Amino acid sequence: MSFPMERNNDRHTAQHRYLLFPGCLASIRFPRLVYLARRLFPELGIEVTETESFSCCPDPVRLRGADRFTSLAIAARNLAVAGETGLPVITLCPSCTLTLAEAGRELKSDHGLLRKVNDVLAGCGRELSGIPPVSHFLKVLYESPGPAGLRDMVRRPLKGIALSYHSGCHENSPPDILRFDNPFNPRKNEELLDAIGARVVDYKEKSACCGSPLSLDGRMDDSLSAVALKVEDMRRCGAEALVVGCASCFQQFEIGQVMARRKGLLDAPLPVFHFIEVLALAMGYGSEAIDVSAHKVKGAGTAARLLRGEVS
Amino acid sequence: MITIDLKENSVLPGGMRQTEVCFECSVCALHCIVQHVAGFDSKNTFVYDLFRSDDPAVHRALWACSSCHKCVEVCPQDVDPLSVIVHLREKGFNEGRAPAYVYDLVKLVLETGYAFPITKKTQKDREELGLSAPDSSAVGEIRCIASRTGFLEKLK
Ligand code: SF4
Ligand code: SF4
Numbered sequence: 001m002s003f004p005m006e007r008n009n010d011r012h013t014a015q016h017r018y019l020l021f022p023g024c025l026a027s028i029r030f031p032r033l034v035y036l037a038r039r040l041f042p043e044l045g046i047e048v049t050e051t052e053s054f055s056c057c058p059d060p061v062r063l064r065g066a067d068r069f070t071s072l073a074i075a076a077r078n079l080a081v082a083g084e085t086g087l088p089v090i091t092l093c094p095s096c097t098l099t100l101a102e103a104g105r106e107l108k109s110d111h112g113l114l115r116k117v118n119d120v121l122a123g124c125g126r127e128l129s130g131i132p133p134v135s136h137f138l139k140v141l142y143e144s145p146g147p148a149g150l151r152d153m154v155r156r157p158l159k160g161i162a163l164s165y166h167s168g169c170h171e172n173s174p175p176d177i178l179r180f181d182n183p184f185n186p187r188k189n190e191e192l193l194d195a196i197g198a199r200v201v202d203y204k205e206k207s208a209c210c211g212s213p214l215s216l217d218g219r220m221d222d223s224l225s226a227v228a229l230k231v232e233d234m235r236r237c238g239a240e241a242l243v244v245g246c247a248s249c250f251q252q253f254e255i256g257q258v259m260a261r262r263k264g265l266l267d268a269p270l271p272v273f274h275f276i277e278v279l280a281l282a283m284g285y286g287s288e289a290i291d292v293s294a295h296k297v298k299g300a301g302t303a304a305r306l307l308r309g310e311v312s
Numbered sequence: 313m314i315t316i317d318l319k320e321n322s323v324l325p326g327g328m329r330q331t332e333v334c335f336e337c338s339v340c341a342l343h344c345i346v347q348h349v350a351g352f353d354s355k356n357t358f359v360y361d362l363f364r365s366d367d368p369a370v371h372r373a374l375w376a377c378s379s380c381h382k383c384v385e386v387c388p389q390d391v392d393p394l395s396v397i398v399h400l401r402e403k404g405f406n407e408g409r410a411p412a413y414v415y416d417l418v419k420l421v422l423e424t425g426y427a428f429p430i431t432k433k434t435q436k437d438r439e440e441l442g443l444s445a446p447d448s449s450a451v452g453e454i455r456c457i458a459s460r461t462g463f464l465e466k467l468k
Contacts, residue, residue, distance in 0.1 A: 024426040024427040024428050025427075025428055027426065027446055028426055028428040028429070028430055028431075028434050028446060029428060029434065031434070031437050031438045031441055031443050032437070032441060034441075034443060035441040035442075035443060052447040052449055053447075053449060053450055054450060055421070055425040055426075055450035055451070055453075055454045056421045056425060056426055056427045058421055058427070059417065059421065059427045060379050061375070061377070061378065061379050062375070062414050062417045062418065062427075063417075063418060063421060063427075064379070064398065064401075065375065065398060065401030065402060065405060065410070065414065066401070066402065066405045066410070066414060066415075066418050066463075067402060067405070067461070067463050067466070068398065068402060069461055070457065070458050070461040070463040073457045073460075073461055074454050074457055074458075077450075077453060077454065077457060120457055120460045120461055121457070123456065123460050124453045124456035124457055124460065125453065125456075126453065169345075169378045169379070169380035169381075169382075170379075170380065173380055173381040173382055173385065174381045174384065174385065175385070183381075183382065183385065184343070184382075207343050207382070208343070208345075209343075209345035209378055209380060211345060211348065212378070213345055213346075213376055213377065213378035214345060214346075214348060214349065214376055216413075217373075217375050217376040217411070218411075218413070219349060219376060221350075222348045222349045222350060223348070225348055226345060226348045291437075293437075
């Protein structure tokens with residue numbers, strides 16, 4: 001299915017076409033992100049097509065840990081599905097991006113391995129021939145329209161709300177595969193936040209993980225200490241809310257802050273936004289930009305109003 | 313220089329001799345989420361604890377690592393702890409000694425195509441937004457792949 005192009009600025013007429021890889025977590029738990037991506041991206045010059053044939057990327061920790069070759073072959077199948085469309089892939093999830101981009105690079109550089117994988121795929125009705133590039137949507141946005149272009153496109157800038165950006169584990173590492181930003185001091189997504197009218201708040205623990213691998217491993221208390229460390233640092237530096245580009249980090253900060261507060265590990269939680277939500281708000285969307293049931297931390301003042309879809 | 317003999321070296325690809333040049337500088341622990349696990353600190357980091365372990369394929373924090381790759385990027389000795397971790401996970405999994413939730417997750421992916429369970433809420437939320445139900449048409453093919461690689465057999 002393809003989506004009609006909607007333009008709001010003549011200076012950025014180029015439409016780039018991509019195949020959308022939404023990923024499991026957005027599809028299953030946060031479908032509003034998929035809904036927003038479909039509507040918003042074309043307004044920003046990114047025309048998205050979808051396919052029903054993708055599977056889990058697969059998960060870079062558990063599936064990959066269980067069996068590297070099967071995991072590579074499943075990733076190769078997703079790449080083959082994408083390759084058949086001839087389009088580059090845009091993802092909503094940094095971990096899907098890494099799984100697919102890493103598989104693509106491995107298969108491009110090792111012809112023997114590609115042959116082995118294609119032997120497996122052939123028995124299941126697929127063949128990987130062209131390997132498409134795979135990028136997270138924030139990298140795509142950074143490249144075009146870019147921060148300056150985005151600034152021109154936003155219809156309702158966020159009026160200086162103080163936001164810190166949390167960079168997910170797989171957004172920039174490994175840099176030679178993802179080719180985006182410095183994993184130890186990422187700045188590019190902050191430039192995008194600045195472009196939509198936020199006041200970006202820098203903080204010390206920028207390269208720290210949200211702790212979600214610890215909750216997935218059943219280590220709730222250890223995971224909550226990671227959440228509290230990061231959120232407290234952002235708040236101390238003046239953030240009114242935090243923004244993520246990863247649905248897994250989103251879930252971790254939402255649930256983790258509620259639990260950390262119950263356990264007395266965190267005094268004042270910060271509202272959490274997925275980047276797509278604040279982008280939608282800046283593009284003029286109202287309360288439909290926000291999945292209220294996913295936002296456990298309501299906050300106060302400007303952040304609370306933003307959660308209701310009001311930019312003021 | 314302290315050298316560390318990872319007990320599983322003989323079964324690691326290429327011997328993984330690089331673990332023996334780890335000089336316990338703790339630099340890899342600076343950005344490592346597993347350091348939040350109780351019991352690890354700068355003197356006993358996750359990575360040394362793993363390398364010193366008698367049975368590293370079932371190390372208590374082996375599956376807590378996010379595969380963030382930061383240890384690989386900062387290590388001055390090019391040890392590449394992550395490739396050791398990935399290898400050990402596979403070994404533990406093959407021996408049936410990985411945590412139970414890992415087997416459950418793998419089965420969920422192979423049965424539904426997704427790494428998260430499709431719930432009534434999923435269906436309701438998607439319906440409200442005009443999105444079709446989560447599609448599972450890839451399941452046949454990924455099961456075929458897992459069967460051809462021998463993975464399905466291993467899961468039995
Ligand atoms: S950074 Fe490298 S040398 Fe230093 S402790 Fe970690 S693995 Fe060992
Ligand atoms: S890849 Fe794993 S071991 Fe290395 S820094 Fe990241 S979480 Fe720690």
